[in-house]
Amino acid sequence: MNKLFYPKLAANNIRKNAKTYVPYIITSIITVAVFYIMRSLSQNEGIKEMKGAGDVQYVMNLGCIVVAIFALIFLFYTNSFLMKRRKREFGLFNILGMEKRHISCVIGFETLYIVLLSLVGGMIFGVALDKLMYLIIAKIVGEDAPFGFYISPDSMIITALLFAVTYFLIYLNSLRQIHLSKPIELLKSLNTGEREPKAKWFIAILGLVCLGVGYYMSITTQDPISALLKFFFAVILVIIGTYLLFTAGSITLLKLLKKNKRYYYKTKHFLSISSMLYRMKQNAVGLANICVLSTMVLVMLSSTTSLMVGFEDSMNTRYPHEIDVQIQHEENTEAMAESKDELYDSINELISNDDSLKLTNEIRYSYYSLAFLQSGNEFLTADDDVYNLVPTVDLSDITCFIFFTAEQYNEFSGNKAELSDGEVLIYSCNDDFNLDSFSLLDNEYRVKELVPDFVGDDFETVANIYKTEFVVMNENDYNKLYEDQKSMDTHSLMQTYFGYDFEGSDEAKREIYHEIISLISNGSTSDEVGFTAYAESKIEGRESMYPMIAGFFFLGAFLGILFTIATILIIYYKQISEGYEDKERYEIMQKVGVSRREIKSSISSQILTVFFLPLITAGLHTAVAFPIIRRLLMIFSLTNVPLMITVTALCFVAFAILYVIIYSITARSYYRIVSK
């Protein structure tokens, strides 16, 4: 036989199966490109020199791993799909006298072509887009990118290796399938009807339970710190639950419907229920895949976009003032108060001497804060052996008290509150404080009044994490409680806060910040004054945070696109393969007197269910995930809930529109196959 026979045959095979192979190769190319870009960006010298580059490159590295895992699973999945369609062809080759090793040879060449096409195409795309991404990142971070294309040979080698190995594994899997089957089976493989699956109550209920627990975790988790871990568990539970419910639950439901003879033997339900049931086993996994991928896309896009869009907002929450100075000390003495005043004066002098800045707002207050575990109208501390008294401690039971003197309160509010011993004013920030009296560390307090507002937004970050009560008391009580709490293991320090807002250039703000830092010898405790002081600047904070947030946004958009393409492809393959399988059945139906109209309505009701079930479920998952994601984003000081809701809703709408477009395209090609 001619040496070129196998390579030619392989090329021919791919050309003949273009309808299924072209989307496969395109996906493969995109996957290669995305992986290359991620990898190359994570190594990019230019980015390394940018500010906050470590975060961006770390995030990109994470992305690389995700894409690698995704590539392996997804390419395997689609290939098994292609092989299933082509078994008949191989059976025919086998019967016409090709041995299995010859077939293996042909498949080998096919795989080789696909690898080469994907790698070459992917690299070209990758190098071109890599530059674009680099420019975008540079633009976001606010630096210039050099001209010329940057090619990372190292990333190319890694990419080539990864995909070569992946395809080699896929090839081995194809060989296994060919070698295990007999020619007659290969020929018939398309026609063997799948057995009607059995209803699996246990698994269906297990799926419901998994989903329920996952949902419950998401809805009830209050604090962001435990949310991270819980989120991870909830995601796993929901994924498992989705697969179980789609596979077992759908079959069980359809079986139930079928048992109901009145319902089942209706023209509308008869055709669709039985044909859905018939193929549900393989259908279900595909549907669950679509659902899980769609949910991932939605969650990723909505959370990263929220972070990006809400960045300014979260910076304002995190840094209520342009520059703040925070002072901590333990001893509450006159000398301490004097040295704080001195510091305050010298900072003010520094600011007023700077001609390029105009002070627009300043704030100064002192406070201390204590966290308690609420139990009735008693508040327990860690010293009270809380774990014995209250067996399950949830962070949501913890109440944070922030104490102020009446003098300060009057200064802020302009009120003239007079408090006698034991009387307090309460401002409840996010919790409806409903006690008339309460005790802290054996001190009894009576609530004189609930006041409506307090030091502005300064405490919003704290208030969003814990239940927070602001307590105003007279000087006497204030000092007594402070002394009382010193004996606790978890005692608080006296905190003093100076906040400044300016008008002026960013440069000037930066300059004054550095001057203040050197003045207070940032973070170090000097024996002389006995306190620790440190300063924060909104501008510098923003600069260090922005690259990371932008990196997240990038990754979210990137993976979102990749997963969306995967979803589209799964849907497309599903429709095409089912079209071929259904063609014959619809022909038979027409012969025995089912009108075209009835067939069409049966098809649309099936496609509608099959298509929109995953979308609706994905929407539900995203909606339920929202509370926990909201908590997670608090870590990034993003607390603007309306903004997050809007972004999430917009993401869903955009995705749904794309989904409907895919639906109409694939539905049309399905009709065309079926009615040919």
Add this chain to the structure above:
Amino acid sequence: MAILEVKNLKKIYTTRFGGNQVQALADVSFSVEPGEYVAIMGESGSGKTTLLNILAALDKPTVGEVVLDGKKLTAIKEKEISAFRRENLGFVFQDFNLLDNFSLQDNILLPLVLSGCTYAEMNSALQPLAAKLGIVDILSKFPYEVSGGQKQRAAVARALITEPKLVLADEPTGALDSRAADGLLNLFAQINREGQTILMVTHSVKAASHAGRVLFIKDGRVFHQIYRGTCSNDELFRKISDTLTIISTGGGSDE
């Protein structure tokens, strides 16, 4: 009055690119009386399938008309044609055409479900029919779980459940082994004795020899016909064989 009248049917196919015209049926006329069992024989390419498709209202003739029980098939609107087919005709195919995703019972009930019957009506129609065809025990099975003969019985049940005016059978024994084929032919003879009109297209001399009348089609025309009269199956078998020999040895059409 005849239950089926076929008048001067002519069918010309035009090939795809508008080039050649192929005449499948030249001029076919015959009629079928209620309760008759008619077999139509002919070689491949003689126009049998085209004729059957036109009778089944799956295709339209170029010229001529088909009247079923006083109703012109060509005059029925496209929208009503499926319902008409379902209610008046029963079909038995060579390759059964049972749907894999339905149990035998559901396959049989399909036409009734489409007509909007209640489950009670369906069941009362199904039970005696299944008993008669000997498939009561396998009703809940799926097509891929039963033998060819059983599948064909289920297909016959599906054809009969609507009590059609005419059963059209296209090579019903074509995919069966000889025992199953004998069984099916006996079944056809039995339901014919009970008054069912049957029109069967076949290659098989054996199958045709069970019919009451045999029509021979050649080159798109009815070439000859044989009535059973008082003949036994074997005698009819011989007559058919002789006729086929004459046709194939170039007896030619009488043009």
